[in-house]
Amino acid sequence: MASESGRKPELRKDLVSNHWVIFSPARAKRPSDFKSKAPANPDQPQHQCPFCIGHEHLCAPEIFRVPPDNPDWKIRVIQNLYPALRRDIQPSSSHNHNLVANSVLDGFGFHDVVIETPLHSLQLGDLSPQEIAQIFLAHKKRIEQLANHESIKYVQVFKNHGASAGASLSHSHSQMLALPIIPPIVSTRLGSTKDYFDQTGKCCICEIQSEDLLINASTNFISLVPYAATFPFEIWIVPRYHSPHFHELDAEKAVELGGLLKLMLRKMSLQLNDPPFNFMIHTCPLHGDGSELAYTHWFIQIVPQLTGVGGFEIGTGCYINPVFPEDAAKVLREVIVP
Amino acid sequence: MASESGRKPELRKDLVSNHWVIFSPARAKRPSDFKSKAPANPDQPQHQCPFCIGHEHLCAPEIFRVPPDNPDWKIRVIQNLYPALRRDIQPSSSHNHNLVANSVLDGFGFHDVVIETPLHSLQLGDLSPQEIAQIFLAHKKRIEQLANHESIKYVQVFKNHGASAGASLSHSHSQMLALPIIPPIVSTRLGSTKDYFDQTGKCCICEIQSEDLLINASTNFISLVPYAATFPFEIWIVPRYHSPHFHELDAEKAVELGGLLKLMLRKMSLQLNDPPFNFMIHTCPLHGDGSELAYTHWFIQIVPQLTGVGGFEIGTGCYINPVFPEDAAKVLREVIVP
Ligand SMILES: Nc1ncnc2c1ncn2[C@@H]1O[C@H](COP(=O)(O)OP(=O)(O)O[C@H]2O[C@H](CO)[C@@H](O)[C@H](O)[C@H]2O)[C@@H](O)[C@H]1O
Ligand SMILES: Nc1ncnc2c1ncn2[C@@H]1O[C@H](COP(=O)(O)OP(=O)(O)O[C@H]2O[C@H](CO)[C@@H](O)[C@H](O)[C@H]2O)[C@@H](O)[C@H]1O
Numbered sequence: 001m002a003s004e005s006g007r008k009p010e011l012r013k014d015l016v017s018n019h020w021v022i023f024s025p026a027r028a029k030r031p032s033d034f035k036s037k038a039p040a041n042p043d044q045p046q047h048q049c050p051f052c053i054g055h056e057h058l059c060a061p062e063i064f065r066v067p068p069d070n071p072d073w074k075i076r077v078i079q080n081l082y083p084a085l086r087r088d089i090q091p092s093s094s095h096n097h098n099l100v101a102n103s104v105l106d107g108f109g110f111h112d113v114v115i116e117t118p119l120h121s122l123q124l125g126d127l128s129p130q131e132i133a134q135i136f137l138a139h140k141k142r143i144e145q146l147a148n149h150e151s152i153k154y155v156q157v158f159k160n161h162g163a164s165a166g167a168s169l170s171h172s173h174s175q176m177l178a179l180p181i182i183p184p185i186v187s188t189r190l191g192s193t194k195d196y197f198d199q200t201g202k203c204c205i206c207e208i209q210s211e212d213l214l215i216n217a218s219t220n221f222i223s224l225v226p227y228a229a230t231f232p233f234e235i236w237i238v239p240r241y242h243s244p245h246f247h248e249l250d251a252e253k254a255v256e257l258g259g260l261l262k263l264m265l266r267k268m269s270l271q272l273n274d275p276p277f278n279f280m281i282h283t284c285p286l287h288g289d290g291s292e293l294a295y296t297h298w299f300i301q302i303v304p305q306l307t308g309v310g311g312f313e314i315g316t317g318c319y320i321n322p323v324f325p326e327d328a329a330k331v332l333r334e335v336i337v338p
Numbered sequence: 339m340a341s342e343s344g345r346k347p348e349l350r351k352d353l354v355s356n357h358w359v360i361f362s363p364a365r366a367k368r369p370s371d372f373k374s375k376a377p378a379n380p381d382q383p384q385h386q387c388p389f390c391i392g393h394e395h396l397c398a399p400e401i402f403r404v405p406p407d408n409p410d411w412k413i414r415v416i417q418n419l420y421p422a423l424r425r426d427i428q429p430s431s432s433h434n435h436n437l438v439a440n441s442v443l444d445g446f447g448f449h450d451v452v453i454e455t456p457l458h459s460l461q462l463g464d465l466s467p468q469e470i471a472q473i474f475l476a477h478k479k480r481i482e483q484l485a486n487h488e489s490i491k492y493v494q495v496f497k498n499h500g501a502s503a504g505a506s507l508s509h510s511h512s513q514m515l516a517l518p519i520i521p522p523i524v525s526t527r528l529g530s531t532k533d534y535f536d537q538t539g540k541c542c543i544c545e546i547q548s549e550d551l552l553i554n555a556s557t558n559f560i561s562l563v564p565y566a567a568t569f570p571f572e573i574w575i576v577p578r579y580h581s582p583h584f585h586e587l588d589a590e591k592a593v594e595l596g597g598l599l600k601l602m603l604r605k606m607s608l609q610l611n612d613p614p615f616n617f618m619i620h621t622c623p624l625h626g627d628g629s630e631l632a633y634t635h636w637f638i639q640i641v642p643q644l645t646g647v648g649g650f651e652i653g654t655g656c657y658i659n660p661v662f663p664e665d666a667a668k669v670l671r672e673v674i675v676p
Binding site: 008009010011012013014015019020022023024026027082083084085086089101102103104105106107154156158159160164165166167175177179180181183184185186188227228278279280281282301303308309310311312314315316317318320 | 346347348349350351352353357358360361362364365420421422423424427439440441442443444445447492494496497498502503504505513515517518519521522523524526565566616617618619620639641646647648649650652653654655656658
């Protein structure tokens, strides 16, 4: 640790997340010196990887594949063998809303895995924009199926890549967890984007001022570092058009989105030494009354794992980010992708 | 991963934290099989450790020591050399409360380190109850000093032990970060304990039902696993008497608290293979209007680091805990400490 800049620390809260983040240059190397010390596993071909083509019998049941009914599949959506929530129990009809007791709900929900490629040797960033588009369209199709369950309130799509980002299997995959509740980060976001809408009549994500936070842009999407990024080199990919639900994505825009995601993953890999990372698709809850559609706007959050957390973050929910978002954006904007 | 129990998953929200946690036995080993795979660093004597007695010149300035003015000190409270916030800048007199803009505050605050022992070879759990009491009383004294600053709203006391709990130095220490804001976890807790108080006239932490969640008890304190523990084998130590602020602790109770903390650290170490851990002191914000004193109640949270997190937790703020709190409490209750 050595402070190169005379810059002062700052606390920032952005309109979307509504959480304070401490920007602390004294705790940083220079932004361009950030490199992952634990690069995501170099890919080791695995003898008995359940996600490889030909090993389908090692997996929990399939939900669908792309293309359908084809032994030469490109993507498989399957049940998670160790699901956090279970599809085979009754959804709780209601839960104890009584404030004088703790609350409990039966663990009804769906936990699926999306195998993103038949080949063990390829990672997400190695796929073409068209292939990445097919993965997004698989997420979309599965969300549409899950939305048929009245008691599913939110579907979290996420990816863990690399051991220190939580991945227990190295074959490229993402996960989908369909929940009977609206999770805390989602309800906080709904609250703050609603406040902004009530005051201005506008969606605050449509209004994002991006100039010095911008990384790259395409016709329908931009990638940027958020104003109060929780993590160093955190990236958001945001549609430039208003769209509450990720599953409104069409096939043409999916290819464009695939291209921009690929570019971000390649820039991250080149600049930050192939870091472990997570990505999350943030979207609007299901089955709202419709009033939320005006102020919700889906986006993708990408988080390279470069720093750990400690007791301060666990205790307060407040994060210390050593890299100012403008600096991270500038570094990422300038990465040359061969 | 292998499910031994036929138990179904459950979602729980406790009255204090107000966050849903997913309890998912399918993702667990048996509770008694949990062992840390990355035990906290076996202690390596360090040649140039700045926190060792005799190396005071390597440290940022001292605030006070125990006993005062004694070269043979037992505890030192010093400035953090790489502070997240700075004591030498003006506190922002007010910040932009305008909802149509992002918010920003100058990074005023205090970031201190408490060196808990002069000796590199001792860890917190090795100290006597009386020695641990002196550390708590040093935290108390420093909070009282920080409370003199009108713009400091909250002081977070925390400890990182072991590399995967965030510790960058192995010499036993804790940290104190004095903040110009009330952090999100604290304001959420204030909101939920206030709701309970408004409905019942009681403090919900005074009312904690502990039977099957209890680990150990002493005259003035209990240790337990919270009803909706975020992390496997998370432990809370709670005063049995109503007390909003940690810094109300007196010298006699500090020794009793030191004894119970030592017992918990030893049980954790024996049962969970000397895991890395964090502890956090949760207390009432400073400079409230007094109405909050009836429903705030300090406690200590201890979190062994046994599992990582992934994209689901980052995206939702919702955690998956593979161990039911009753099971963790039973295991910890039954550990025999030689
Ligand atoms: N044969 C098979 N058929 C079907 N499914 C199979 C299978 N073998 C394994 N699986 C499932 O495949 C998934 C692979 O997921 P990841 O590697 O992304 O992380 P995991 O869910 O283990 O935990 C990470 O992500 C979660 C959620 O963020 C965190 O709680 C956790 O701490 C972190 O390690 C696992 O959930 C596993 O249950
Ligand atoms: N000579 C010296 N004099 C005075 N102070 C000195 C010093 N040399 C080092 N220090 C300070 O001592 C502290 C030691 O702290 P820890 O080992 O508990 O974790 P650290 O704060 O590095 O980060 C962990 O905790 C924070 C907060 O939870 C997380 O943000 C982070 O990711 C995690 O690694 C550091 O803050 C360091 O700045």
